[in-house]
Amino acid sequence: MAKANINKLAMSLYMVVIVSFLLTSTIAESRSxxxxxxxxxxxxxxxxxxxxxxxxxxxxxxxxxxxxxxxxFDSINPNLNCTALFSGQWVCVDGTAN
Structure with missing residues (x-):
C-alpha cells in the first residue's frame, strides 16, 4: 500500500512540474x-x-x-506611409498633434 501512495505522490509532483513548465514557457513566449x-x-x-x-x-x-x-505633418498622420500614397487617400493637413 505504501508503494501505491508513493506512486501517487510522484505522479502529482510530475504534474506540478509539467504544469509549471507549460506556464513558464507560455509566459516567456508572450515576450512582454x-x-x-x-x-x-x-x-x-x-x-x-x-x-x-x-x-x-x-x-x-x-x-x-x-x-x-x-x-x-508626420505627427498628425502617424500611420501614413509616404512611399505608398495612392489617389483618393485622405491625409490630415490641419489638426492637433498630441
Missing amino acids: TPSIGFAVAKAAPSCDTVFGVRSGDTCFGIVQTFKLTTEF
Whole structure:
C-alpha cells in the first residue's frame, strides 16, 4: 500500500512540474517587457482638415502646398506611409498633434 501512495505522490509532483513548465514557457513566449513606473498613454492626434491625395502627389509636396513642417505633418498622420500614397487617400493637413 505504501508503494501505491508513493506512486501517487510522484505522479502529482510530475504534474506540478509539467504544469509549471507549460506556464513558464507560455509566459516567456508572450515576450512582454516589464516596465518600471506608470506609462502615460499619448492621446491620438485630432484632425480638423483633410486632403484627398491626387495622382502624382507626394508627402513633401503636400507639406509644401499647405505650408506645414514635416514634423507636424508626420505627427498628425502617424500611420501614413509616404512611399505608398495612392489617389483618393485622405491625409490630415490641419489638426492637433498630441
